[in-house]
Amino acid sequence: MTPRPGHALATAALAALLVGCGGGQGDGDAAPAPSATATAAAPPAQAPAKSVRPLARSVPVGLRIPAIGVDTPVMSLGLASDGTVEVPPVTDDDRAGWYRHSPTPGQVGPSVLLGHVTVGRYGDGVFRHLARLHRGDRIEARLRDGASAGFTVTAVRTVAKADFPTDDVYGDVAGPELRLITCGGPRDGEEYRDNVIVFAELSTTKGA
Amino acid sequence: MRRTILSAVALACTAVLAGTAPAFADDPTPVPAAPAASTPSPTVAPTDATPEPSVSVPAEEPTRAPAAAPADGQVSVVPEGAADTGVAGPADTTGTDRTLVGTGAGGVLLAGGAVLFVVRRRRAATGA
Numbered sequence: 001m002t003p004r005p006g007h008a009l010a011t012a013a014l015a016a017l018l019v020g021c022g023g024g025q026g027d028g029d030a031a032p033a034p035s036a037t038a039t040a041a042a043p044p045a046q047a048p049a050k051s052v053r054p055l056a057r058s059v060p061v062g063l064r065i066p067a068i069g070v071d072t073p074v075m076s077l078g079l080a081s082d083g084t085v086e087v088p089p090v091t092d093d094d095r096a097g098w099y100r101h102s103p104t105p106g107q108v109g110p111s112v113l114l115g116h117v118t119v120g121r122y123g124d125g126v127f128r129h130l131a132r133l134h135r136g137d138r139i140e141a142r143l144r145d146g147a148s149a150g151f152t153v154t155a156v157r158t159v160a161k162a163d164f165p166t167d168d169v170y171g172d173v174a175g176p177e178l179r180l181i182t183c184g185g186p187r188d189g190e191e192y193r194d195n196v197i198v199f200a201e202l203s204t205t206k207g208a
Numbered sequence: 209m210r211r212t213i214l215s216a217v218a219l220a221c222t223a224v225l226a227g228t229a230p231a232f233a234d235d236p237t238p239v240p241a242a243p244a245a246s247t248p249s250p251t252v253a254p255t256d257a258t259p260e261p262s263v264s265v266p267a268e269e270p271t272r273a274p275a276a277a278p279a280d281g282q283v284s285v286v287p288e289g290a291a292d293t294g295v296a297g298p299a300d301t302t303g304t305d306r307t308l309v310g311t312g313a314g315g316v317l318l319a320g321g322a323v324l325f326v327v328r329r330r331r332a333a334t335g336a
Contacts, residue, residue: 090295099283118294161290181291191292
């Protein structure tokens with residue numbers, strides 16, 4: 001006699017429970033997808049057509065990465081007191097930084113630029129979506145003398161900070177290359193476990 | 209009587225669900241917060257183009273020779289370790305909070321439904 005209303009009620013309660021729990025996890029996409037740790041993405045590619053002539057030394061002033069909507073000024077970075085590479089300040093509108101003991105973009109050698117993935121209470125950093133880059137994506141560095149260097153992504157790697165590939169990032173290379181570095185992977189408290197590193201090679205240039 | 213109970217439960221469910229919605233809405237995902245001009249570090253003007261600008265990061269150049277600018281490229285000073293380019297913010301806790309609220313609300317609903325179900329069965333059994 002009464003089973004129907006009872007079942008209906010139980011069903012309603014269950015439905016409500018599901019709705020409530022679902023809402024709890026719904027838009028929590030803030031956490032960076034625990035990207036497959038270790039190395040992800042393409043292996044270091046073979047050099048593309050190396051017919052592009054290197055550029056003269058000129059400090060980078062801007063960086064554009066159309067695939068992930070980055071268009072940022074570039075500041076200069078050195079070394080921190082502990083010998084690690086300096087990073088841009090944690091601010092609301094953070095920017096990328098060029099490691100000034102590396103070649104300028106377009107010069108022969110690995111030009112190294114860094115940016116934050118997140119900037120604490122300010123939210124996303126300028127390199128928030130760096131891990132989404134793929135082989136073949138374009139990166140453009142604007143230089144102080146008016147020239148610009150266009151790079152093509154050859155590899156995107158996510159590596160544990162404990163196993164940071166120093167030689168791959170800072171080691172000598174035969175042509176003009178670019179390294180973009182940010183953090184990634186799962187968080188361990190306030191810190192990220194991994195670094196995301198984009199490797200790119202010079203593919204086009206525009207003169208000053 | 210039965211109808212009254214059902215109406216009351218439905219009302220309670222609606223109220224709980226409605227109550228949870230604002231809890232989710234007040235802290236949207238880590239949207240970059242408004243200025244909040246309390247940055248300890250003096251912001252660096254875009255004069256960073258010069259080779260040796262003073263960066264506002266708490267870091268002074270160690271005494272090791274900067275080796276000037278490598279004329280022909282390559283890295284002149286290799287940094288130690290990995291780059292610390294990510295600072296997790298308080299926004300990260302919101303996901304946990306929301307999960308707790310959602311789970312709590314769901315638990316309340318489930319408990320209410322179970323109690324009501326038992327009461328109704330008892331009444332049916334006793335013929336009340």
